[in-house]
Amino acid sequence: MSPYGCNCLLLRSLVIILALISPQVSSQQASCLAVRLSGAEDSGTYTLDVDGQEGPLAEFDVYCDFSGLDTMTVLHHNSEDRTRISSGGDFHLQLTYQGSLEQIQAVVQRSVSCQQFLRYECRNSPLRLAENASWWETPDNSRVYSWGGAGGQTGLCRCGTQQNCQPSLDQSCNCDANDTVWRTDEGYLTDMTALPVVNVSLTAREGEGYMTVGPLTCVDQPEFLPNQPWQMVLGTIILVFAAFLTFMPAFVRKW
Numbered sequence: 001m002s003p004y005g006c007n008c009l010l011l012r013s014l015v016i017i018l019a020l021i022s023p024q025v026s027s028q029q030a031s032c033l034a035v036r037l038s039g040a041e042d043s044g045t046y047t048l049d050v051d052g053q054e055g056p057l058a059e060f061d062v063y064c065d066f067s068g069l070d071t072m073t074v075l076h077h078n079s080e081d082r083t084r085i086s087s088g089g090d091f092h093l094q095l096t097y098q099g100s101l102e103q104i105q106a107v108v109q110r111s112v113s114c115q116q117f118l119r120y121e122c123r124n125s126p127l128r129l130a131e132n133a134s135w136w137e138t139p140d141n142s143r144v145y146s147w148g149g150a151g152g153q154t155g156l157c158r159c160g161t162q163q164n165c166q167p168s169l170d171q172s173c174n175c176d177a178n179d180t181v182w183r184t185d186e187g188y189l190t191d192m193t194a195l196p197v198v199n200v201s202l203t204a205r206e207g208e209g210y211m212t213v214g215p216l217t218c219v220d221q222p223e224f225l226p227n228q229p230w231q232m233v234l235g236t237i238i239l240v241f242a243a244f245l246t247f248m249p250a251f252v253r254k255w
């Protein structure tokens with residue numbers, strides 16, 4: 001029996017609802033969202049244990065971005081600067097991430113979406129994706145012959161999927177113009193089964209260019225962040241109801 005002398009089905013239901021809505025408490029958070037829900041307000045580097053204490057993956061540091069409504073996990077690598085490529089021949093950019101590929105893939109798997117920026121600036125330097133002259137590799141070492149913004153379509157850059165490459169609309173990439181004008185092929189890779197990019201290769205290169213590969217950025221599951229109107233309304237109703245139960249026991253006893 002409760003202090004109110006009722007069996008308090010309502011009160012018990014309330015406790016259960018509150019428990020479901022409030023953030024889960026654990027020693028090491030599994031995601032940036034969990035860090036945020038535990039009260040952290042400032043974006044910055046936080047330590048995650050993505051698969052929890054029982055899971056085999058070790059803790060590692062990520063950057064959590066709390067600046068927007070979406071909670072973003074940013075996974076940096078060692079080669080985010082724009083890399084100048086002046087000599088011909090083969091070019092290979094190997095990326096090393098803060099965290100192992102297993103840890104990063106675990107973040108990807110628990111995210112709603114992930115993206116990674118890929119840009120090639122070129123002068124007299126075609127990508128020739130359809131001829132398998134350029135590609136990037138996935139964590140399981142498959143080669144992807146598709147550039148940023150092309151939605152994974154093989155042999156194409158973004159302009160190729162939209163048929164608006166310059167100067168000729170039927171090119172696959174702007175860089176395939178292979179002329180003396182500086183051109184750019186860029187966009188985001190978004191295929192969560194293929195990310196992160198582990199390396200980028202250009203073979204039998206000509207001309208000059210710059211390669212840029214951004215960090216991997218993932219959006220956390222929204223779960224119960226009170227950022228949606230219905231959650232705020234529900235939260236308010238529960239608070240008012242809880243206050244009512246606390247301060248008006250006499251009234252409650254009649255229930």
Ligand SMILES: *[C@@H]1O[C@H](CO)[C@@H](O)[C@H](O)[C@H]1NC(C)=O
Binds near residue numbers: 124126178206
């Ligand atoms: C690109 O242009 C250069 C010189 O303009 C030429 O030598 C080269 O063969 C061209 N490459 C391709 C793939 O067409």
Ligand SMILES: *[C@@H]1O[C@H](CO)[C@@H](O)[C@H](O)[C@H]1NC(C)=O
Binds near residue numbers: 141198
């Ligand atoms: C690209 O990275 C993968 C994984 O680290 C590695 O196995 C592969 O040899 C690399 N490719 C090249 C061309 O070095």
Ligand SMILES: [Ca+2]
Binds near residue numbers: 051052059
């Ligand atoms: Ca673990």
